[in-house]
Amino acid sequence: MVRPFRTAFTGTDATRGDRVSTVAGTRWEQRDRQRLDILSAARQRLTDGGYAALTTPDIAADAGVSEDTIHVFFRGTEDLFATLLAQRLDDFHAEIAPACRVAETGDQVIATIATAYLDVYRVFGRELNIWSMVLGEHPSANDIARPLAGAAQRVLNTLGAALTRTAKRPVAPGEMQLALPFVWATVTGLAEHVTGGRQVLHPCNWEQLLDFTARTVIAGLDAMRTPEE
Incomplete structure (x- = not known):
């Protein structure tokens, strides 16, 4: 009778396999932790000192890793910045999505x-x-x-859905393809005017600018949907 040799091989192979799996898992966990530490350090430096503070030696020192380790995950400063912005846009989307779902007017969505x-x-x-x-x-x-494009598109999708839902008249197919670039350019332009040096050119405050902008944008979109008399 042929005796089974499961004990002689299976047990040893299983033990070796478990050991290899554990080591590999530990390495991946370490890599994930290093990447998170790099992103955390970079985000803090960017917030505190702007883009000029986003230097590889300083990020490496803050994250407790080598500069070579940073280059394992990111090709350069632009890659790191784009990754941080994609994360921030996802956080931004999570912040605005609930409010967009319950907004009653387009003005509220824009604001x-x-x-x-x-x-x-x-x-x-x-x-x-x-x-x-x-x-x-x-x-x-x-x-x-x-x-980055994926994160931005999620924001635009939520914005488009909210504007469509709150529109006073039915939104024509394809309208949002034209409306969203205009609306987003308005939002970013407004942010530039009130956070940069141009704010000294405007005697009105943020609330006044926001109210006027939101009402004007939505009134314009609504007017385009109004049938000609």
Whole structure:
């Protein structure tokens, strides 16, 4: 009778496999932790000192890793910045989505998004146009831009859905494809005017600008849906 040899091989192989699996798992956990530490350190430096403070040696020191480790995860400062912005846009989306779902008017939608976006723009919008960099002539532009574009698209989808739901008249198919770039340009432009040097040119306060902008944008969109007499 042939005796089973499960004990002789299976037990040893299983033990070895468990050990390899544990080691591999530990390494991946370490890599994940290092990446999170790098992002956390970079986010803090960006918030405190702007884009100029986003230097590899300083981030490495704050995160407790080597500069080479940073380059394992990120190709350069632009890649790191784009990753941070994608995360921030996801946080921004999580912040505005509940309010957009319950807003009763388009004015409220615009006011909610424009107000929440101020903090995003103060850190990420004033010093660097990352879109022109990651979507320009860059060998890895698609890899860098894809998560950022995805995060931005989620914001725009929520904005479009809220404006469609609160519209006073039915929204024509394809209308939001034209409306959203206009609305978003207005939101970002407003943020630039009130967070940058141009704010000295305006005697009115934020609440006044916001109210006028929201009412004007929505009135314009509603007017385009009004049948001609």
